[in-house]
Amino acid sequence: MSTRFVGLAGMLLLAAPALLPAQGTGTVSGRVTRASDGNPVSGVSVTVQSTRATTVTGNDGRYTLERVPAGQQTLTFRWPGYQPKEAQVTVTAGGTVTADAVLEMQAVLLSEVIVSTASRAPERVVDAPAAISIVDIPAVQAAAMTGQVPRALAAVPGVDLVQNGVTDFNVNARGFNTTLNRRVLVLQDGRDLAVAFLGAQEWGANLGGLEEAGRIEMVRGPGSALYGANAFSGVMSVTTPTAREAKGTKVSLSGGELSTFRGDVSHAGVLGAGRFGYKLNAGYSQSDTWSRSRTNLNDLADEYREATDTTIGPTASFEIRALNGQTKPGGAGVPGEATGDRDPIQNLYGTGRFDYYAANGAVTTIEGGATQVQNELFVTGIGRVQVTKAIRPWTRVAWAHPNYNVMAWYSGRRSLEPQYSLNSGLALEEKSGIFHGEAQYNRSFMQDQATIVLGASARNYQVNTQLTLMDAADDDRSDSYYSGYGQAEYHVVPQVRLVAAARYDESNLFEGQFSPKGAIVVSPTDEHSVRFTVNRAFQTPNYSEFFLRVPAGAPANFSALEAGLRASPLGPALAGVPNGTLFTVSAAVPIWARGNPALDVEKVTAYELGYKGQLGRRVFVTVDGFFNRLTDFVTDLLPAPQVNSQYVPWTSPTQVPPQFRPALEQAVRDQLNAAGQTLAANALTRLADGSTAIVVSYGNAGKVDEKGVEIGASIAVTDEIRLGGNYTFFDFTVKDSLTGDVLIPNTPRHKGTLEASYRGVQGLELGVRARFVDSYAWNTGVFAGPVPASQTFDANASYRINNYVRVNLIATNVLDQQRHQMWGGSIIGRRVLGGVTATF
Structure with missing residues (x-):
């Protein structure tokens, strides 16, 4: 559909000149010089006022305007730093008329500059x-x-x-x-x-x-x-x-x-x-x-040391991939200094x-x-x-x-x-x-x-x-x-x-x-x-x-969290949940960044x-x-249950008896918050297929x-x-x-x-x-x-x-x-x- 649309537009544009009325035309040429020394002025804009047809003078100060409508025409000569000048010419069909101009230098009058963006018109x-x-x-x-x-x-x-x-x-x-x-x-x-x-x-x-x-x-x-x-x-x-x-x-x-x-x-x-x-x-x-590559824990601090008085210590995160042309030793989860050009x-x-x-x-x-x-x-x-x-x-x-x-x-x-x-x-x-x-x-x-x-x-x-x-x-x-x-x-x-x-x-x-x-x-x-x-x-x-779907970090390991819950007074309620599956795959809970198709402007x-x-x-x-x-x-990426109606706070597996589910869900949030994992506590949810994930999204x-x-x-x-x-x-x-x-x-x-x-x-x-x-x-x-x-x-x-x-x-x-x-x-x-x- 889009290709046909552009093609049709192109044919209409090419046909447009044929729809215009024909009339006799001639040529206007001339030379623009500076009043102070007679030297040519290049780059001067020469415009026919009636049609807005424009050309510019060359290095020798000369210009040629062809296909100018026959009759009385007014030319305008403009170039920053010179006083604009107008010239009247009479153009004959098939003929050539000369219009030279001598420009006086002057400070640019910015109030006279023409713009078109504010109103889509000059x-x-x-x-x-x-x-x-x-x-x-x-x-x-x-x-x-x-x-x-x-x-x-x-x-x-x-x-x-x-x-x-x-x-x-x-x-x-x-x-x-x-x-x-x-x-x-x-x-x-x-x-x-x-x-x-x-x-x-x-x-x-x-x-x-x-x-x-x-x-x-x-x-x-x-x-x-x-x-x-x-x-x-x-x-x-x-x-x-x-x-x-x-x-x-x-x-x-x-x-x-x-x-x-x-x-x-x-x-x-x-x-x-x-x-x-x-x-x-x-x-x-x-x-x-x-x-610069930032594949080591102190790379950002080293890069910013001369730029700010703020103390920047080694960070807990680093970039897995070095810049193109450089390499990082070790695996994806191991920091290291990038080498190479x-x-x-x-x-x-x-x-x-x-x-x-x-x-x-x-x-x-x-x-x-x-x-x-x-x-x-x-x-x-x-x-x-x-x-x-x-x-x-x-x-x-x-x-x-x-x-x-x-x-x-x-x-x-x-x-x-x-x-x-x-x-x-x-x-x-x-x-x-x-x-x-x-x-x-x-x-x-x-x-x-x-x-x-x-x-x-x-x-x-x-x-x-x-x-x-x-x-x-x-x-x-x-x-x-x-x-x-x-x-x-x-x-x-x-x-x-x-x-x-x-x-x-x-x-x-x-x-x-x-x-x-x-x-x-x-x-x-x-x-x-x-x-x-x-x-x-x-x-x-x-x-x-609207539609982002990418991993937002390495999967979280909630095995210890599950083990603690099983050892708590809530343990009997988890008897029907196979070990290691409280969070679908408790040892590797995915972390996702997801878009929100319901966003407003x-x-x-x-x-x-x-x-x-x-x-x-x-x-x-x-x-x-x-x-x-x-x-x-x-918003920035925030816990999805807070900003995206597609996601709700994490719910207990169906194998958990209904009367224990609210307490289990609250216990999960409390333990994550106590461990300093506030984002996980607020962003833990279930995906459309029912699996557990930590999801951040926009609202x-x-x-x-x-x-x-x-x-x-x-x-x-x-x-x-x-x-x-x-x-x-x-x-x-x-x-x-x-x-x-x-x-x-x-x-x-x-x-x-x-x-x-x-x-x-x-x-x-x-x-x-x-x-x-x-x-x-x-x-x-x-x-x-x-x-x-x-x-x-x-x-x-x-x-x-x-x-x-x-x-x-x-x-x-x-x-x-x-x-x-x-x-x-x-x-x-x-x-x-x-x-x-x-x-x-």
């Missing part, structure tokens, strides 16, 4: 009805060089950027971060980048496409009214350039500490008198890892894109690619998991028009070699795919006084873990989601805009969810706005929380008050305050109020020098929680960033950033402990030797401050990389 950032930030191009390019895309968000107010490995990050906003966080929806050109089974990001597989001038927008705060499930704390939207915007060839090479090497090559061009465009991209990266983290990727450009500005796109990832390590609620080798294929077809957007995409994941739970040594498999189709319409009315956005989508998940993570009844499954959404905006007066949005989501995995949003935006001038918003969002449990109701303002031509300020109420948290519980303030500022000291900074305050109050479930936000109370950058006319770019994070407690799954305060300094430099070659240098954690950013995560050190990029 608008000035100062008018957006949400807390939204734009990551500038140098930050994106620096992040692409490191292979660490989330690092581009380091200067965004309110964002928690928690790093575990070289490419493993957790990106969150506004509290209650977790391992494998999925409260922020991450999109690339509208395609959800999450892994189907866990719903979280596999950042190492999201490397391609950003070597060019990618764009990132980050919306903080709930976004389910337009984006649905899992836009719980925000939306991160990555946009890559079309083939026409990336014409030419680019080769990037970089390397440095941790034995890092990275190579990327891309080529894009146009064919058929500008009707068709193509873009190809391929790359490879390799790096050592900061992760760790296998490097490797990523190999390739993408291809084909565009068709219609004369009215519509673009039809067919693209796809795949990334192979090896040896990255993830921290999960049940321990660390290492991916040996997996592949992430994807494809997308889209038809984008100024008023319409139709899209279908597929995103998959397949374990080429097993991924391993280091705690248990179990091999875990995943073969999954997400199929999605969506259509959207937007239009303005009443001379732009009113605007609407309407859309609908359908999505299908297919997940198969080959019985390594789910049982036969739940595995190899297919689940569907359907949604419809809309947003309406109305200018009551030019200075006051009302916004109302709503979305309805339905699935066979959860009850239908209605997500409304309301906002009022007051703009006393074009440079200032104040907004108040109220919205609701939700997050669905992932497949692990997590919910948040949010209230926000925000201000954005351009103060003069050189200062831009944002202030956002929020109050959120979160309910129905999915819904809890109510938390959270509040905070996010402040950001950017100051253009001169046209070349910019200073910036942000500060975030966060606080929370637990209103209700379940016994045994620890509700903490895994978020610092205070954090902030200071940065400075220089972008010179002669091609020199410099940047330095300091990030300050308060200490905080971390508790998710099996990992609970303190995270120390950190002060991290990053620096980058870039110099354009000529119009074709640029050299780059970037250093993260320059002072090599040894810190873990989540308890259980790896210690993150310094990394210095150098590179060269050639364009031609």
